[in-house]
Amino acid sequence: MPQTPSTRWCPTPEQLMILEEMYRSGVRTPNAAQIQQITAHLSYYGKIEGKNVFYWFQNHKARERQKLRRRLGRHQQLLHYQLHQSEDAPPPPPSPILQHHMPPHFLHQGATSQGLDLVGKLETVGMEEEEEEEPMTSAMGFEQEWMATMDVSSAVPPCCRPLKTLDLFPVKSTGLKDECSSSKSSSCSTSTN
Amino acid sequence: MPQTPSTRWCPTPEQLMILEEMYRSGVRTPNAAQIQQITAHLSYYGKIEGKNVFYWFQNHKARERQKLRRRLGRHQQLLHYQLHQSEDAPPPPPSPILQHHMPPHFLHQGATSQGLDLVGKLETVGMEEEEEEEPMTSAMGFEQEWMATMDVSSAVPPCCRPLKTLDLFPVKSTGLKDECSSSKSSSCSTSTN
DNA sequence: GCAAATTAATGATTTATTCAAG
DNA sequence: CTTGAATAAATCATTAATTTGC
Numbered sequence: 001m002p003q004t005p006s007t008r009w010c011p012t013p014e015q016l017m018i019l020e021e022m023y024r025s026g027v028r029t030p031n032a033a034q035i036q037q038i039t040a041h042l043s044y045y046g047k048i049e050g051k052n053v054f055y056w057f058q059n060h061k062a063r064e065r066q067k068l069r070r071r072l073g074r075h076q077q078l079l080h081y082q083l084h085q086s087e088d089a090p091p092p093p094p095s096p097i098l099q100h101h102m103p104p105h106f107l108h109q110g111a112t113s114q115g116l117d118l119v120g121k122l123e124t125v126g127m128e129e130e131e132e133e134e135p136m137t138s139a140m141g142f143e144q145e146w147m148a149t150m151d152v153s154s155a156v157p158p159c160c161r162p163l164k165t166l167d168l169f170p171v172k173s174t175g176l177k178d179e180c181s182s183s184k185s186s187s188c189s190t191s192t193n
Numbered sequence: 194m195p196q197t198p199s200t201r202w203c204p205t206p207e208q209l210m211i212l213e214e215m216y217r218s219g220v221r222t223p224n225a226a227q228i229q230q231i232t233a234h235l236s237y238y239g240k241i242e243g244k245n246v247f248y249w250f251q252n253h254k255a256r257e258r259q260k261l262r263r264r265l266g267r268h269q270q271l272l273h274y275q276l277h278q279s280e281d282a283p284p285p286p287p288s289p290i291l292q293h294h295m296p297p298h299f300l301h302q303g304a305t306s307q308g309l310d311l312v313g314k315l316e317t318v319g320m321e322e323e324e325e326e327e328p329m330t331s332a333m334g335f336e337q338e339w340m341a342t343m344d345v346s347s348a349v350p351p352c353c354r355p356l357k358t359l360d361l362f363p364v365k366s367t368g369l370k371d372e373c374s375s376s377k378s379s380s381c382s383t384s385t386n
Numbered sequence: 387g388c389a390a391a392t393t394a395a396t397g398a399t400t401t402a403t404t405c406a407a408g
Numbered sequence: 409c410t411t412g413a414a415t416a417a418a419t420c421a422t423t424a425a426t427t428t429g430c
Contacts, residue, residue, distance in 0.1 A: 255417070
């Protein structure tokens with residue numbers, strides 16, 4: 001089997017995963033030294049060159065930005081919708097997932113105490129510039145231990161079953177930079193599907 | 194007015210980010226109760242229903258897997274490269290590169306010693322298959338019937354409305370799913386798409 | 387610059403497969 | 409062996425993004 005005259009670099013899954021992880025960790029445009037280091041490390045998993053690393057970060061950054069921009073565009077275009085949906089819904093809800101705004105009926109477990117600390121730092125991203133992903137520093141909460149907490153009994157009526165449910169979901173905010181915090185949207189779904 | 198009687202849910206950036214974050218945190222197939230919670234929370238950012246959450250996780254999981262598969266495919270293509278590069282590439286060593294780039298933001302608080310290390314797998318880089326999820330969930334699955342019941346934002350089931358407690362959903366109850374015998378539309382056409 | 391045509395993403399459905407009870 | 413629950417894979421369908429001709 002001919003070795004496929006390698007015209008271009010083909011990242012192995014490991015390489016890809018590591019690169020993505022690094023990207024998530026905040027690496028965006030590594031300098032020469034970093035690239036060398038990264039390349040050295042990744043070469044363990046397969047053939048790779050410095051330029052591959054360089055290009056990868058270039059491309060990935062650009063494409064992530066594009067993706068983000070897309071979401072933002074959609075968001076802004078449709079932001080008017082949200083206005084009449086929830087009147088007094090505080091526009092810029094804190095990034096932390098679980099917060100005061102939570103309807104009381106979901107906070108019955110008291111497990112919240114752990115999550116209160118999730119209040120990450122809000123950060124205004126410069127969006128289309130270059131910085132669209134800042135180093136996420138928030139400590140993600142816990143996992144879905146709620147699953148373990150689940151005590152599902154036998155068939156119960158669809159509702160009215162006051163058995164203990166689960167804790168709060170584990171959503172943590174790893175870099176929850178809400179892009180346009182003051183606007184929401186959903187032009188769609190007006191009808192209950 | 195242009196309510197855009199759209200037929201399908203359009204996630205807001207916030208919702209999307211939260212969902213993605215949850216996915217990264219290890220959430221794969223939330224059960225009914227979890228979906229309720231997630232929905233409740235996300236509804237703060239825009240209209241959303243339980244089924245949307247359900248579908249989102251289904252799709253996202255599937256597509257991530259698909260993506261991974263492609264990578265693997267490519268990987269195998271170039272397997273030989275690694276072979277002659279290093280004798281016997283031992284199992285993936287820890288990625289030391291990341292260490293100084295980013296503090297371990299994956300450390301979940303040891304809130305539980307349940308042994309749920311879903312996230313741990315997220316970090317694992319060298320899986321040849323796909324990230325496998327532990328098979329515990331399995332809580333709901335009626336194709337779409339249950340979804341009708343899962344609506345946090347507006348239609349609250351009359352029975353438990355006053356009491357805002359999250360009600361567990363029957364893990365196994367009304368089998369509403371159409372029997373397999375009922376042959377439906379023949380959508381299995383390998384038609385052009 | 388704009389708007390129709392094309393393409394890419396992705397939400398929503400359907401079908402097939404797997405596994406556990408009975 | 410049959411049945412039913414649960415999930416994954418495949419597909420359909422709609423929306424948003426791009427491209428293209430004017």
